[in-house]
Amino acid sequence: MTKVLIVLYYWPPAGGPGVQRWLKFVKYLPDFGYEPIVFAPENPFYPLQDAELLKEVPNQVKVVKYPIREPYTLAKIFNKRKTQTISSGIISEKDKQGFMEKLLLFIRGNLFIPDARVxxxxxxxxxxxSYLKKNNITKVITTGPPHSLHLIGLALKRKLGIAWYADFRDPWTHIGYHKDLFLLPASQKRHQRLETTVLQQADAIITTSFGTAKEFKKKTKRPIRVITNGYDGNIKKDVFRKKDKFILAHVGSLLTNRNPKNLWVALAELRQENKNFLEYFELQLSGKVSEEVINSIQKEGLSDCLNNKGYVSAEKAFSFMCEASLLSLIEINSAQHASIVPGKLFAYLKAQRPILAIGPKNWDVNKIFEQVGYKPAFEYTEKAKIKAYIRDQFNNFLQGKTDFNSTDEIKAFHRRNLTQNLAFFLNDQV
Structure with missing residues (x-):
């Protein structure tokens, strides 16, 4: 087997979507001739934790850990809540108003480039x-964010001449939250220089979305492969769903700027117009939700049908997906976010539920929906269409038409098939 070192930050017990991608890749890489060795921080700062994911770490995978010093460790002494907010990326308008909030964001953006793990x-x-030489490892994969980990790959490439692959789960300078970091012009230019250097020095680039790949092709001639996130396990045709409630569920974080106000208006109108909808409807949220989103929901009179579960484990989150009648997928309404494909999309597909997607124009998600036969995403302004779609799904619920089977098309996004794609790419490039 060929050894490959994977440099990452998020690893169990880290929670959230960032950990899932490589946890699953290392599970299946041995099936395709690769022995994965994980290199992770020994004492990281994880805003979200999911101890259940520790059970999913394959017994045969070697995990090498090395200490890390993080500014978040010191910052949380002064303000634990705001440190978690900045680290997790959930930055609300309220979080940017006070002096201390702005100072923390300014420090994060301008003193720690590209990020706080530098x-x-x-x-x-x-x-x-020393470790690579001792263990005769010649292939290294770095995955970000945090994008500072790509600088480790860059340094090892220059020192040892190893084959280096940079995996981007999210964009770098094109990502939406850069504007919230109060970047000075010099800091912005440094981000751009580092990004260009990584893209041009890596032997190959991997992205999770088509839009990010398109953006990177403007900056490098290196090979780029889109390998999306996916789902694991078998798709069950008789998954449990609640019959006494029409549940519209959203799983995952709802940021301040990811607030589909027209959706809340449409739901309020449906409750006013349809007694059955009023009786059966439940809005279920699982994950971190900003105060602004909750306020918008309450403003439309939906408090009595809101079931806010808070952050839950990945296992519990999937059970909520399976119980739902309709799943919502929401992305920030900006061109910069059109290339973001949320990892939970693939768990949604595995749950075999209709998906109400609301996001930016030309959203990459539509390419996947087209492949699996789902209805394209709605734009934020399309209240009438959103309302009509929910009404149709509710009528299906009343008639017992709850199956939504696209099993054959969805199998392309199984983690094993995606890992095979990854292995072929590693074989082809160096």
Missing amino acids: GWVKPATKYLE
Whole structure:
């Protein structure tokens, strides 16, 4: 087997979507001739934790850990809530109003480039330089965010001449929250220089979305492969769904700027116009939800039908997906977010539920929906269409038409099939 070192930050017990991608890749890479070795921080700061994911770490995978010093460790002494907010990326308008909030964001954006884990680059590189030589490892994959981990790959490439692959789960300078970091012109230019250097020096680039790949092709001639996120396990044709409630469920974080106000208006109107809808409807949220989103929901008179579960484990989140009659997928309404494909989309597909998607124009999600036969996403302004779609799904619920089977098309996004795609790419490039 060919050894491949995977440099990552998010690893169990980290929760959230960032950990899932490589947890599943390392599970299946041995099936395709690769022995994965995971390199992760020994003492990371994880805003979200899911201890259940520790059970999914394959017994045969070797995990090498090395200490990391993070500014978040010190910052949380002064303000734990705001440190978690900035680290997790859930930045509301309220979080940007006070002096301390702005100061923390300014420090994060301008003193820690590309991100707060940049202090790990030099010590990790020094350790890995010796480790790679000792263990005869010639292939390295770095995955970000945090994008500072790509600088480890860059340094190892220059020192040892290893084959290096940079995996981008999200964009770098094109990502939406950059504007919230109060970047000075010099800081913005440094981000751009680092991004260009990584893209041009890596042997190959992997992205999770088509839009990010298109953006990167403007900056590099290196091979780029889109390998999306996916789902694991078998699709069951008789998954449980609640019959006494028409549940519209959203699983995952709802940021301040990810607030589909027309959806809340449409739901309020349906409750006013349809007694059955009023009786059966439940709005279920699982994950971190900003105060602004909750306020918008309450403003439309939906408090009595809101079931806010808070953050839950991945296992519990999937059970909520299966119980729902309709799943909502929401993305920030901006061109910068058109290339974001939420990881939970693939769990939604596995749950075999209709999906109400609301997002930016030309959203990459539509390419996947077209492949699996789902209805395209709605734009934020399309209240009438959103309302009509929910009404249709509710009528199906009343008639017992709850199956939504696209099993054959969805199988392309099984984690094993995606890992095979990854292995072929690794074989082809170096």
